[in-house]
Amino acid sequence: MPAAAPASPPVKGPRVRPVPAVSRALAILRLLAANAEPMTLKTISEELELVTSTCLHILRVLVEEGMVKVEAGTKRYSLDVGVLSLARSVVENNPFPMRVQSALDRIAERWNVTTIGMKVSGLDDLVVLALARSRGPFRLYVEVGSRVPALTSATGRIVAHYAGLTDVELARQFKSLHWENPPSFETWLKEVKSVQRKGFAIDRGNYISGISVLAVPILDAHRRVTHAIAALGVADTLTASKVQALATDMQAEAAGLAQ
Template sequence: MDTQTDTKGEKTIQSVDRALAILEVMARHRGEVTLATISEALSLNASTCHHIIKTLMARHYVRPGTARGRYMLGSQLVVLADAVNVKAELPGRAKAVLDALNQITEEAVHLAVLEGGEMITLVKREARHALRVDSGSIGKSRAMHATATGKILLSELPETEIRRITSEHGMQKFTGNTCTDVDALITELEETRERGHSEDREEFQLYVVCLGAAVRDTTGRIIASISVSTPINRATPEHLALVRDELMAAGRTLSLNVSDSPEA
């Protein structure tokens, strides 16, 4: 593996670093860029640049220019940019949906995304009852394995990625109901995919039950999750059925809102 050491003393992959540097040079120049320009800007051998560009072309991050030896940024970068734009716009696009869900269920509501192997809560709405659950705070959390919000985000990831995330961040035991075995978690995530929603029954907090649903982009990929949390004394079968139905409807509506985005 072609590793190198960065300014912080951490190991990085040299070929990946060079590929990204090539894309950055092309972005700065805009339009078409010659191989010679890229090679000179990065002080790289022209043959090395050419091989990396060919790889980027195979993945549609770069495309040929109008003449031999000239290149342009490719369409795959638009896909990545769209994903960033959609996530940035999610809180605004989700406001009406989350407000309605909060009003109908009268329970705490959350919107979260997955970034860098961590769950980030973007929006929360407190319950409308005097008796409320501790709905947590905006920001990062490593409790994906123990929360309905997190389980949805994990549910359609490859098994290898689930194992990597849980290995890197651990599976902290929050209550006696917390799942701390990755194989058991993977089995539960399979069940989550089949039924279309996730469950947290006192796994993150005692006396709190939470259900989660997916928000999908135009390709059907999960880009966010929404959840509703309720104290166990209100978690009757009838109330949970209402929460589940309204939550999944909200997930579908927000997915449509994302699909209607001009950037999507």
């Protein structure tokens, strides 16, 4: 019988940063994007802990700019087509999402794993740019555009390696991470430092119980990690020899994408 789907990895929701106007507008857009149904002013303001009048003012501007629409009868808000023009510009001006999708499709089909392409945005978040689902017995509840914690799982070990932080700074970052089966800091740090030698990182059931995650970096000309690709599969099926072969395949794809 197929294995039960594992618990979803934590995905960060909308947040409000200290730069008020722009960060609040972005938080509203992210919140609306995360909800399939239109939302009332009261729900939006409470969810984001915004003063209702401030939230209404921002929503009115977003409506005028075509980013948000409001239903005349119910006064509920949802995203409008204006966001599509921005998304289209990203795709047209940056071929990476399309190229990484092709690579993810090939790896997923060849190895029967779920693959994810992510943009590395510092130590806060990874943004999912593309994914290809496996035919396996588990389902990963993440979608394009999702933000996931940057330092967790296999990809997090890669980000930590290239971050240039001291062991003390890494220890402080490690305390804030969330896992289903947390590794010790000593084990995690050893795995972070092994990225230099291996060129990839692996998480064996720490982030999601029963699931192995393999990740490889995509580097720019200055050897900085800008993106990463990850493969997820049932731990029992990813033997040591298969992991090494899969990593080699992923590294070849990553090298092509880096160009």
